[in-house]
Amino acid sequence: MRTVFAVLLLYGIGTFSYAQVTLRGQVLDSATSQPLGLSFLKIANQDLVSDTKGNFEITDIPVGDYTLHVSHVGCKIKRVHIDIQKDSFIIVYLPHHDHTFEEVVAYGHQGNREPNARRIQIVSGKKLEQLAAVSLSDALQNTNGVRFLKTGTTIAKPIINGMHSNRISVINEDSKQEGQQWGSEHAPEIDPLSAGSIEVIKGSSTLRYGGDAMGGVIRVLPAIFDDSSYTKISLLTKGETNPNGGQLGVKIENNTQKIGLGQRLVVNLKRNGDATAASYALSNTGFSQLSGSYYAHYRHGKNELALTATAFVQELGILAASHIGNLTDLNRALASDTPLITRPFTYTIKQPSQLIQHYSGKLKWHYNSDHLGPVTLSYTIQKNLRQEFDNHNRNKDAALDLNLTTQQLNVLTDKHINQWRLQYGAQGEQQQNIFQGRYFIPNYQRHKTGIFSILTIEQDHYLLEGGVRYDWQNTNTFRFVKDLVINEVFTFDGISANLSGWRRINEDLKLHLSVATRFRSPDINELFSNGLHHGSAALEFGDLSLKQERSYSLNAAFNYNHNRLQVQVEPYLHYFQNYIYLQPSGEIQLSIRGAFPVFRYIQTNARYIGTDIDISYRITSNFTAETQAALLYVKDVVSDKYIFGIPAQRVSGQLKYTFAEALSLRDGYLWIGPSYTARQNRVELDQDFVKPPDAYFLLDAEFGAQYSDTPLHFSVGVNNALNNSYRDYTNRYRYFANDLGINFYITINYTF
Amino acid sequence: MKQSKTNISILAFLALGVITFSSCKDDEVVNPPNPNEEELITTVELVFTNAADSSDVSTFKFADPDGEGGNAPTQQDTIRLAQASNYTLAVRFLDESSSDVEDITEEVKEEAEEHLICYTNDASTTVIISDKDVNGLNIGLSADVETSVAVNGTFTIALKHQPDVKDGSCDLGETDVEVAFALEVE
Incomplete structure (x- = not known):
């Protein structure tokens, strides 16, 4: 090699x-x-x-x-x-x-300007179709610097700049996706095929999208229509061997230019059975998902109206061997090389399982004002239902049943005057959570308001942008304390600010720099957790006196293009004051279920230093070699200890061969992609049940092309081609079982 | 001038929206379910009856009325038995989290093919389970216990929930109860 x-x-x-x-x-x-x-x-x-x-x-x-x-x-x-x-x-x-x-x-000869100061990675709608993506982790699998916090194969939360959950925002165009993001086993409810494209904005210069997205933003953009009249039907299919299953997606798109109406309907169905590791079955990891959306877009004069409706229903099994009652069970699972429960392959999902539903509706009005520039106004309503079934009360009610409703109002104006651009806007949000069954977090009603202003100056060789934002939130919680319902009120507010820009040093080199300070209010689970986290063998305690956390960030990017060489280096530094995290306290508490380790949400100061590196070199007109690395070091600077759950260093590469035409195939490619993930050695051994898993090597490959002049595109590929046994540090199932073994897949897309 | 008017109207619209949001507070939000009404095993009760003398009955308890977390257990008895004796053991699981105590033992019995009670000790005491489920596998709600020499040790009882996987082994399933009693054989 x-x-x-x-x-x-x-x-x-x-x-x-x-x-x-x-x-x-x-x-x-x-x-x-x-x-x-x-x-x-x-x-x-x-x-x-x-x-x-x-x-x-x-x-x-x-x-x-x-x-x-x-x-x-x-x-x-x-x-x-x-x-x-x-x-x-x-x-x-x-x-x-x-x-x-x-x-x-x-x-x-004409100047070319970039729209803003941020560095954005875009996954196009076409790419999403090719990937037959059913989850964000499918859609962003090749985006450098985006990693995933996983629970098994189907639950994955994006990690950007080392941060996840509430330090990352998923934004539907302009409004935040609101779901029950209260644990590593809660993944964002997004159907990537419904998206026109997906943007990843790393770092903290994203004031428009809220004050709390310190690590970055994943932005899901709606479909774009041509300025002509047409009807198009696309079929997307994918079949794979591990987990054994398939997917069928249908996209119907219609644009009638005469009346300025564009419509798109997407329905996406996925079903798979139990997955397998290199040498055994991962029982009860089946999964089924039905998701879709309707989008309509009407243009008349200076007005534009858009309507979006989405639905997302997912049922998934939780690895049978991972459902444990206490520390003795966990130790028994850890001591065993293979999962303690393995059953023959099945598509049937048994308990423990989750049923997750997310529905949303959005109405957007866009008006091209002569005085204000374009003004966008939107209203969004979202509903997220989460039911978790454990082994008890079989075929009865869910053990955990949460119902979250969110309404959002957004306004944005975007005015260009010569080289200046002024954006300002405001957001209002109301959210309520109602639970049934087991207490996990209290019922609550929350109001949020934010206002911001961003001023940009754009020139040919540089761009400078400054922004400031104010956020306020008020939460009323309702819970039982000794047979009495009590109402507690939490109010947080603060300022976020950002200064960023880029400068083209010469034809080859371009530099981006961004400094920012932001704050995040403690989440409801960080305040209120009180007791056993079922399935994780830990007692978790929140702290009602938590203060808001503040970050000071420095993000840079060096973009160097010379001849056939492209280099991108994106270093970052985040310093947190009152950083909130779940720390093992070292105490053991006795209960009727046995003894449990105690974890508490505490505040400390923390430091994130890392960089994403992307180098690509075109060897010949057909061959390209590419390498990507993601490095990250995180410390609690008060106790001088490492922080739990940070992804290990990773280096990956890709050797790609492309051809324009051969054997009645067009735009074909073949790539092989090795990746090496190091062992996470920056851990405190007394803060985990088991040592971090060993380093591992994976090899993937894919071949794809368009068939002659037809609109038929296909790809065939293999993941973990060497069928290696491995466990990943950021996958919670690492305590119980190996990660996925070899998988062959085929995707076929056809557009009528 | 016109611009600032439009600005104001937008802000006013937003303020109005926020006020509209705030004005309603759903009844359901204000009335959360009472977690104390949830089923919980808070107490394990072991009743030892001397096989040679049915009037020699001793009861030992472990109780944690507020469940996992919260306050520490309120009662942790030491099991005291006579050496070289035979006892019959009956186990009870109770929910004492509210004033009307609920007996969970019945439920365990009804779902016997999903449950197994496992015993371990380091005090040379033999425990032989004497009840069986429909599949002929041990349940463990009753057992015969035989002590040998005088010794101090630990007597651990665990209630395993093993839906679909019960085969008599203690290694499978999820632990619902695990209590390590101190044992003194005198």
């Missing part, structure tokens, strides 16, 4: 002398000359997405003849042949469904 890389590197040095140029351009609708935002472009081996005004920029291409592939939602791929000899600007006109139009290519 090492020799291969050395050879590739030597070859690379030999080819560095090629002249390299920059290609800038814009994608426009050929009928209306309107910009086509978020068009997908591909030149040689680079994939990119144009910004919302259709602008794009490719910086490291050697001179030569190229085929530029341009596509947009609802359009056939356009192939434009260009001979690039110097820095160029091109305009690509996409004729959408009207194939009588010839594409027009114009050369010119």
Whole structure:
């Protein structure tokens, strides 16, 4: 392996002398000359997405003849042949469904601006279709710097900059996805196929989306329609061997330009049975999901109205061997190499299990005001039902039953004056939680209000942005204390601020920098946990006197493109005051179920230092080598101890071969991707039940292509090709069983 | 001027929205379920009857009326038995979290094919379970206990919940109760 890389590197040095140029351009609708935002472009081996005004920029291409592939939602791929000899600007006109139009290519010189100061990674709708993604973890699996806190194979919470749960926000366009995010076994209820695209915004310069997203934001954007009339039906299917199951998705999209109405309906069905580790079955890990959405978009003059309705229903089994009653059970599970309960493969989900439902409705009004710039107003209602069934009370009521309702109101104005841009807006939210069955957190009603303002100056070679935000929240809780309902009130407020920007040092190098301070109010479980966390063999106690936590963050990014080499380094530093976390207290408390270790939510000061690194090198016009690394060091600076549950260091690579046409296949690729995850050695041994799992190596591979000129796209792949046995530090099932063994999959997409 | 008017109207709209949100407080939010009405095993009671003398009955208890967490257990008896004697043991599980005490033993009996009571001790005392479920597997609500020499040790009783997996082994399932009594054989 090492020799291969050395050879590739030597070859690379030999080819560095090629002249390299920059290609800038814009994608426009050929009928209306309107910009086509978020068009997908591909030149040689680079994939990119144009910004919302259709602008794009490719910086490291050697001179030569190229085929530029341009596509947009609802359009056939356009192939434009260009001979690039110097820095160029091109305009690509996409004729959408009207194939009588010839594409027009114009050369010119014109500045290209980026929309804002943030560094955003985008997973396009097309990519989501190719991945046949049913969960956020499927959708973001190849996004560097995004990791997952897992409970088994189906429950995964994103980790960005080392942070997860309530330090990360999932935003549906402009309003926060509200679900019961009170534990590692609660995953966000998102159907990625309903999204037009998904953005990952790392770091803390995301004031628009709330004060508490210190680690970053995952933003789910709605569908985009072409400026022409069409109806399109897409079928997406995926079958896989481990976990044994399949998926069927249908997308129906219709746009009627005459009346300015675009509609999209997505239905996505997934079912799988028990998964298997390298050498045994993982019993009761079956999963079924039905999710979908309806989106309609109406344009008239300066007005635009959008309606979104989503539904998400998921039933999933909890690994039979992981459901434990006390520390003795846990120790017995830890002492055994294999899970204590393994049963033959089945699709049937037995208790313990979870039934999760999330429904939302959203109404958005967008108005292009002459004086204010575009104004967006939206109202969202969300309902999240969570039922957890344990081994008791079989076929009866859920042991844990929570019902969360959230209403949100958002307003945003976005005014451009020359190089200046001013955004300001406000958010209001009301949320209530009602529980039945076992007490976990109290009933509550919460009100939140936030206002913000962001000022940006955009120039060709730099961009500077400053923002300030004020958030206030008030929570009324209701719970029984000694046969009496008591009402407690918690109010938190604070200021968040951010200064960020980028500067282009030269054609090759661009620097981003962001400083921010933010605060987060303690969550309801951090305040109120009081007793046994079922299934985790721990007594967890909240603290009603917790104060809000404050972060001071520094995020940077170095973006270097030279010739065939692309380097991105994104270091970050977060310092927290009153950082809230669940710390093992060292006490053991006796109960009728046996003795339990006691964990308490405490506040301390903490420091996160880390970096995400992404290097890619185009070896030949067909071969690309890429490597990604995510490094992170976290400490409680008061006690000078490591903090529990931080992902281990990881390095991964990919060698990709692409071809434009061969064997009646088009736009084909084949990649193999090895990854190495180190052992997490930065742990306090007395803070966990067991030592962290060993380092592990995984090998994945995939082949995919479009069949001839048809709209049929397929991919076949393998995960964990070596069928290695491994356990991951951020997967809670590591106490009980190995992670997934080898898996073969096939996806087929067809668009009518 | 016109701009500031529009700004004000937007803010006013928002304020109105927030006020509308605040005005209603659902009855359901204000009235949470009483957690004390939930079923809970708070007490394990062991009744030892001397096989040779049925009037020699001793009862030992472990009680933690507020369940896991909260306050420490209120009663932790030491089991005292005579050496070289035979006893019959009857076990009871109770919910004493509220004033009307509930006997959970009946439920364990009804779902006997999902439950197993396991005994371990380090005091040379033999425990032989004497009751069986419909599948002929041990339950453990009653047992014959034989002591040998005078010794101090621990006598542990565990109630295992083993739906679908019960095969007589104590290693499976989820522990609902586990109490280690101090044992003195005199």
